[in-house]
Amino acid sequence: MKKDSLIDYLGYTLLKTLGPLLRLLPIEASLFLGRRLGDAFYYFDLKHRARVYANIKIALGNELTLKQISKTTKDFYHEFGQSIIEIFLIPKIDSEYLKRNIEIIGSSNAYEALKQGKGLLLLGVHAGSWELGNIICANIGFPFILFVRGQRYPKINKLLNDYRRKQKCKILTREDGLKGIISALKNNQAIGITADQGGKSGSLVNFFGRRASMPTGAMKLALKYNCPVVPVFFTRVKGPKIKIFVDKQLELSRSDDENKDILDNLQRAVLIFEDYIRKYPKDYLWTYKIWKYSDQKNVLILSDSKAGHLRQSEAVLKIIKNYYSSIGNSINLKVVEVSFKNYLSKLGLILSSSFAGKYSCQGCLWCIKKFLGEDTYSELKGFSPDVVISCGSALAHINYIVSRENLSKSIVIMRPSILSMDKFDLIISPRHDRAFKNKNVVITEGALNLIDEQYLREQVSALGNIEGGGIGLLIGGNNKKFTLKKETVAKIISEVKSVSLELKANVFVTTSRRTPEDIEDLIKKEFKSFERCKLLVIANEFNIPEAVGGILGLSRVVICSPESISMVSEAATSKKHVLVFKASGLGRKHRDFLNNLDKKKYINLVDVDKIEKTIQGIWQKAESKYYLEDSVLVRQRLKKIL
Secondary structure (H helix, E strand, O other): OOHHHHHHHHHHHHHHHHHHHHHHOOHHHHHHHHHHHHHHHHHHOHHHHHHHHHHHHHHHOOOOOHHHHHHHHHHHHHHHHHHHHHHHOHHHOOHHHHHHHEEEEOHHHHHHHHOOOOOEEEEEOOEOOOOHHHHHHHHOOOOEEEEOOOOOOHHHHHHHHHHHHHOOOEEEOHHHHHHHHHHHHHOOOEEEEEOOOOHHHOEEEEEOOEEEEEOOHHHHHHHHHOOOEEEEEEEEEEOOEEEEEEOOOOOOOOOOOHHHHHHHHHHHHHHHHHHHHHHOHHHEOOOOOOOOOOOEEEEEEEEOOOHHHHHHHHHHHHHHHHHHHHOOOEEEEEEEEOOEOOHHHHHHHHHHHHOOOOOOOOOOOHHHHHHEOHHHHHHHHOOOOOEEEEEOHHHHHHHHHHHHHHOOEEEEEOOOOOOOHHHOOEEEEEHHHOOOOOOOEEEEOOOOOOOOHHHHHHHHHHHOOOOOOEEEEEOOOOOOOOOOOHHHHHHHHHHHHHHHHHHOOOEEEEOOOOOOHHHHHHHHHHHOOOOOEEEEEOOOOOOOOOHHHHHHHHEEEEEEOOOOHHHHHHHHHOOOEEEEEOOOOOOHHHHHHHHHHHHOOOOEEEOHHHHHHHHHHHOOOOOOOOOOOHHHHHHHHHHHHO
8 A cells, every 4th residue: 555545544544533532522621632642743753843943943033042943843733733633623613612712803804805796715824723714604604615725635635525514614626626716706705715835836925034935826816806805814822712813805906917916916915924923933834845946045154264175165056056046046145154162162062963863953052052153153043044065074063963953955075074974965075085985975086166167267357368378387385294395396497487488388377375485485586577477476465366267277287286185176177287296295195186186187296307398298289188077976966955
């Protein structure tokens, strides 16, 4: 038996067997059981509870504290459980029950609208004890017909409709079609119809500051047949006590643009319901993916202030942007500079997050508040991302906590320290990191970067009118293990100047912020007045953001110092012939990285005294046939999770 069929059968059996038993109990006792049923959902259906919490945070995160969001989540489940129990009680509800427990505020608004003789659309959302709406109307003699969607569980659907009809409810289904709706309106009857949960076929309007899909059927009917629209909202006061708000008739705006009118009026109606939901958040049905079809996506980049790490995160962002743009989505980006209170705080967060479960972080964020700077905590707490990107093992722990808090897609660059790789949606790991193979791991040859043909053209253009086709020289500097020697650079300069004069090739040079001062002085001395040098950037004196990208775009051959994985990866992605000069003092992972790229012909590892000869041998060749395409692999995997 298929899953849906099994659920349908079990649900039907449950309604048939438990219904009569529950109807023997006092109403208060039945609803007490409903609250306990809600508790069971809250404590055991963790997946949907997480969705409820995340939705409430998106909608009301700027108005409620995390503690209040957690409480509202639990209150919602109490209301949800009671509403389920009320379905069992439908056959028991009579006019006496309604007089005792139902308060209708603004009922005159509906009767006044019906006086127009054009029918009435009672517009609602999935809130409160939704099943009581049609029962109430039927028992007070209000001319009401409920429009119901076909459920995925036919046995349960049939039983519910039987319950409704026994209470004198009139029902329209999709099978009745538009003809049934038009007939009801012509007979001056009220039709109950919803204005939320539009799904794939809905239209996008703002809902708590983010665009969400909402159904347009009600507004299309109202505008075409000139029938009045009255918003209605349900809230539970306590136990069986229900309050129903019948709002004023919606004043429909009209113009020559039908589609604009539909969206404008739908937006106005949704804003009315926003106000009700804001006042009574426990009553709204938060369990579905409200913003699933939104064309606005929030992306969070966690930054550790390391330029190389940030550029890799930006490379992932670029792929995501291109994908979302292809399906008509835009991105709202937030970059948060992560600051720890001290070194021990970093260790404390790593340890505490290692014990965090899949859903245990929601509403807590204790370790974020305890170990991170106050500004960092405030920024992370107040943002609800759809995607979280981080680079570096230290930030992976924060990525995990924030993504679980918001049910975001988590994308981690580099191996995530001691955390299990299964905790993330996607891990992008360079081969030299030696990450274990896993279904959510993409192994790249180098560091991700922004380099592509369009980027290079833009960077060259930003440099101004400089003739290309020359030799690029990218000089880095010292790090913890590596020291760039002056005599090495002097030899490289000699080789470059000699071959550029021989080939009549222009030279483009940039240093980095890590370049030692004595080497900067040497480079200035040798290239400042050199006739073939058309670009010289000393980063510690006057850096320009387009230096590296511009040089890669201008050059036919690029020479890189070996200590920067990011810089070598950028060069190896540019489709240019890349020479990386050999030097001692590099760590094992670093050597593995260079040797792998050399073996696969993405770069040429050369001795400094062979640079001139190597350039002579490749000068007349076309673009390199061997270049990194890591972004293609990442793009393919990202499409599957976004």
